[in-house]
Amino acid sequence: MLVLGAVAATFYYDSKLNRVDAMPSYAGRPADTPGTNWILVGSDSREGLSAEQKDQLATGDSAGARTDTIMLVHIPENGKAMLISIPRDLFVPVPGYGDHKINAAFSFGQAPLLIQTVETVSGIRIDHYAEIGFGGFDSLVDSVGGVNICIDQPLRDPKAGLNLRAGCQDLNGQQALGLVRTRAFPNADLQRVVNQRKFLSALMAKAASPSTLLNPFRLFPFANGAVSTLTVDQGTHIWDIARLGWALRGGPITTTVPTGGPENTADGDALAVGDNTTQFFGLLAADKSIPADLLQDTGSVIG
Numbered sequence: 001m002l003v004l005g006a007v008a009a010t011f012y013y014d015s016k017l018n019r020v021d022a023m024p025s026y027a028g029r030p031a032d033t034p035g036t037n038w039i040l041v042g043s044d045s046r047e048g049l050s051a052e053q054k055d056q057l058a059t060g061d062s063a064g065a066r067t068d069t070i071m072l073v074h075i076p077e078n079g080k081a082m083l084i085s086i087p088r089d090l091f092v093p094v095p096g097y098g099d100h101k102i103n104a105a106f107s108f109g110q111a112p113l114l115i116q117t118v119e120t121v122s123g124i125r126i127d128h129y130a131e132i133g134f135g136g137f138d139s140l141v142d143s144v145g146g147v148n149i150c151i152d153q154p155l156r157d158p159k160a161g162l163n164l165r166a167g168c169q170d171l172n173g174q175q176a177l178g179l180v181r182t183r184a185f186p187n188a189d190l191q192r193v194v195n196q197r198k199f200l201s202a203l204m205a206k207a208a209s210p211s212t213l214l215n216p217f218r219l220f221p222f223a224n225g226a227v228s229t230l231t232v233d234q235g236t237h238i239w240d241i242a243r244l245g246w247a248l249r250g251g252p253i254t255t256t257v258p259t260g261g262p263e264n265t266a267d268g269d270a271l272a273v274g275d276n277t278t279q280f281f282g283l284l285a286a287d288k289s290i291p292a293d294l295l296q297d298t299g300s301v302i303g
Contacts, residue, residue, distance in 0.1 A: 013227050014238040022111035022129040022233035026095070029116075030125040034287035035076045037124055038244060039115055041106065041131040042069030042180070042196070067106045068189070069180075069196060072118065072257075073244065076287050081247040083201065084284075085193035085256045090277075091263060091270035092121045101267050111233070121273065122281035128240055129233040136229025137180070138173030143221040144206045146170040149179070149199065151301045157182040176203075185301075190256065194300040197254040202302075208249035255295040257281075 070086040088103040094117050097108050105117040115126050132140075141147060150168040162178030164171075171179065180199055185191035212218045226241065260274025280294050 009223075010238060013223055016227040017236070017238065018228075018231045019234050019236070020111060020231055022115060023126070023235065024112040024116040024119075026116055030119050030123055030285075033123075033125045033285045035074055036128070036243075037075075037126050038071075038073040038128045038130065039111075039118060039126050040069075040071040040073060041067045041111070041114070041129070042137070043067045043106075043131055043133050067103050067114075069193070070103065070106075070114070070118075071197070071200075072122075072124070072284075073248070073252075074124075074284055074287075075244070075247045079289070081252040082284070082290070083197050083248060083252045083254045085197060086118065087193065087256060087259065087271050088189060089269070089271045090121075090257065090259060091265050091267070091272055092117060095120060099265070101265075101270050104267070123285045124281060128236045128244070130236070130241070130244075131231040132229055136225070138177045139225045139229055140222065141171065141173035141176040141203065143225040144203070144212050144218055146172050147176060147199070147202050147206050149176075149202060149302055151179075153301055155179070155182065155184075155301065157184040160184075191300065193256055194254075194297060195302055197297075198300050198302040201248060201252060201254065204245050204248040205250070207245055253290075253295070254297050255290070256297070258294050258296060 068088050070088060072082075072084040072086055074082040074084065076082075086102060088101060090102045091099060092102050094100045094102075094105045094108060095113065097104070100108075102114075102117060102121075105114040109116075111129055111131065115129060118124070119126055148168060148170050151164060151166060154166050155162055155164045157178065160178040160182040161174065162182050164175060164179070176199060180192070180196045182195075183189055183192045206212060207222055212222060227238070230241070232241070258274065258276040258280050260272035260277065263270055263272040276294060280290065283290055283294075
């Protein structure tokens with residue numbers, strides 16, 4: 001009965017996933033590359049949030065959906081998973097639109113164009129897509145009872161609804177959302193993406209811990225939260241999401257895509273694609289280890 005119940009629950013939650021036609025179809029799309037590759041997108045969609053929730057989460061009222069958070073997860077055939085931030089200001093060719101910052105691809109054509117842009121720049125075939133909005137992130141954190149995070153300085157950012165003391169503390173969903181949104185740092189987005197990776201790793205570790213997996217009062221709210229707030233591509237199933245979480249739970253290699261440095265563009269200040277960017281993506285597409293000089297994981301306020 002336990003086995004049948006587990007199987008039934010798996011297919012029930014799989015049927016509840018929000019799915020969109022995210023995977024692009026275009027001439028010259030990269031063939032399958034080794035390992036499993038995900039694009040994770042944090043959008044600023046307010047869909048489903050009440051006026052009270054928008055005020056509580058300090059989200060504002062902007063319509064539509066944009067993204068400032070783009071992560072590539074590479075799960076190799078052997079070895080540790082990699083959690084990689086793609087800077088939103090990376091200046092790249094967006095198919096059909098000319099050269100723009102990479103997050104413009106999501107604004108122009110949502111998931112399919114963003115994936116096509118990433119694949120074109122990197123040569124990496126994307127296998128899965130997942131997207132979460134403001135309210136979904138907040139709910140996931142609360143469903144596991146919050147996440148303990150140590151920060152090395154007080155953080156206050158009214159624009160993100162953030163007011164945290166220094167030291168170790170349990171963050172609820174509203175506080176966690178503020179932490180991953182704030183860019184009130186000297187290096188703005190480049191520091192923010194490091195905080196985002198560290199928090200996501202901590203959240204996955206909490207979700208995969210015995211305190212969650214063996215506690216139905218946390219496990220089922222987390223599962224309900226995941227299926228109701230995540231948007232995935234048509235070919236992704238609940239067991240794929242479980243494998244993703246398992247791969248990220250135990251300290252993945254985390255980094256930001258290296259760039260050629262700042263450049264002035266028609267879109268304003270941006271980050272150029274450099275030889276190091278091309279080398280990084282080439283090694284990743286071949287499922288080879290990344291040398292230390294191409295890894296960038298400094299600047300986080302999270303200990």
